Amino acid sequence: MLTSVRSLTAATLLVGTALAATPAFAQDAPAEKTPLVTVTGSTTLVTDYRFRGVGLSGGDIAIQGGLTLNTTPGFYVGTWASSLEDSPVYGEVELDVFGGWTGEVTDGLAADVGVTYYAYPSKDAGAGPSDVWEFYGKLKPTLGPVGLTFGLYYSPDQDSLGGGDNLYLSADAGVGIPETPISFSAHVGYTDGFLTLTDNGKAWDWSVGASATVLGGLSLGLSYVGVEGSQINGSIDGVTDDTVVASLGYAF
Secondary structure, eight states: OOOOHHHHHHHHHHHHHHHHTSOGGGGGSOOOOOOSEEEEEEEEEESSOEETTEESSTTSOEEEEEEEEEETTSEEEEEEEEEEEEETTTEEEEEEEEEEEEEEEETTEEEEEEEEEEEOTTSOTTSOOOOEEEEEEEEEEEETTEEEEEEEEEEOSOGGGTTOOEEEEEEEEEEEOTTSSEEEEEEEEEEEESSOSSTTSEEEEEEEEEEEEETTTEEEEEEEEEEOOBTTTBOSTTTTSOEEEEEEEEEO
16 A cells, blocks of 8 residues: 555656667657555454454454555545444444555655544444544554564543543564565554453553465465453453464455
8 A cells, every 4th residue: 555755766767767768659658657546455254353362253253344445645544344242332343434644754664644433333222332533653664574563542531431541552563475475473562541351451462473365365364362361350251362363364
């Protein structure tokens, strides 16, 4: 989705060289233009929906998918949904709507800022507030073959958070094996606020995984996920147990 300034410069030099070496009649051919708007999307089947380490599908298979409208200046809007374990407050479906801007701020460093609205359209009537607003900012440096992402997510005081707020910090790393469809990833996150299942409102989560892209946009993934649960009662119905999550997805 990101367009590299360095790549654009290189492409311009290559095009200029090609035109200089091409017969005059070929110079009249129209240049290919970068689309102003593109649409990307994905659909995924996971063995367990884990959000910041916490299981939200009750250990069952979840169906997920989303669409994003991207613009050349870097602004985007999109939506994403997942099936959930049915509950009165959240229902059976999570529907996220988001928008923001992403782009390269300097050579080898990209940024992403925006806001997400988490909605639960199938919740029981009168079950209480559940929808959440969250603002986010990410820095994405690239170090050789390794892509890094450092994220900050903040949900201000709102009724669905018990009248409080929530802060989430994360660090992610990913690297692809050259000349293979295989890539590896690692993640660590820290939550401070309402969205934890610990007694002090603070929790760490982590994961390591591998994926392989085959047949174009089809991907297979496997990851090990863990999160801190209740310090007194242990895990709650298995949603904070360490687990292995498998995924089958298609992106376009």
